[in-house]
């Protein structure tokens with residue numbers, strides 16, 4: 001949802017509260033799309049402080065299903081983020097638009113979904129594991145080793161294979 005900031009921008013000491021639903025259903029992460037499994041309305045507080053600053057506060061409470069790095073099972077990740085930013089409105093908007101931090105503001109409109117997206121992006125965990133001792137998936141047959149066992153040979157290189165390689169190497173030397 002877009003919030004029109006024009007009145008807030010032009011009226012000193014004006015303040016406004018909003019409760020805005022998150023409209024996107026999936027988050028486009030670097031490894032694919034993650035599904036939202038919790039979306040609480042974003043609570044926004046915006047105030048023109050009178051010092052050429054626009055104070056933007058937001059409470060974001062959402063959860064995403066992100067696949068485990070090892071076994072690819074969905075893991076629920078909670079994002080409870082408190083945002084507090086001061087936008088310098090003494091500057092022109094073209095100057096501000098260059099700043100990543102405020103890329104969710106276009107012209108005199110605030111894009112709530114874009115703000116939520118940016119905040120999740122900087123708060124994404126480096127590593128997602130369903131549990132510390134996740135066994136992952138077998139890289140030969142694809143079985144989830146947390147719930148299944150398989151008979152695949154787990155050694156990096158089959159010892160019989162390395163013998164054959166030795167034979168090949170000996171041939172080269174002849």
Ligand SMILES: [Zn+2]
Pocket residue numbers: 068069070071072073129130131134135136
């Ligand atoms: Zn896992």
Ligand SMILES: [Zn+2]
Pocket residue numbers: 138139140141142143150151152
């Ligand atoms: Zn296997």
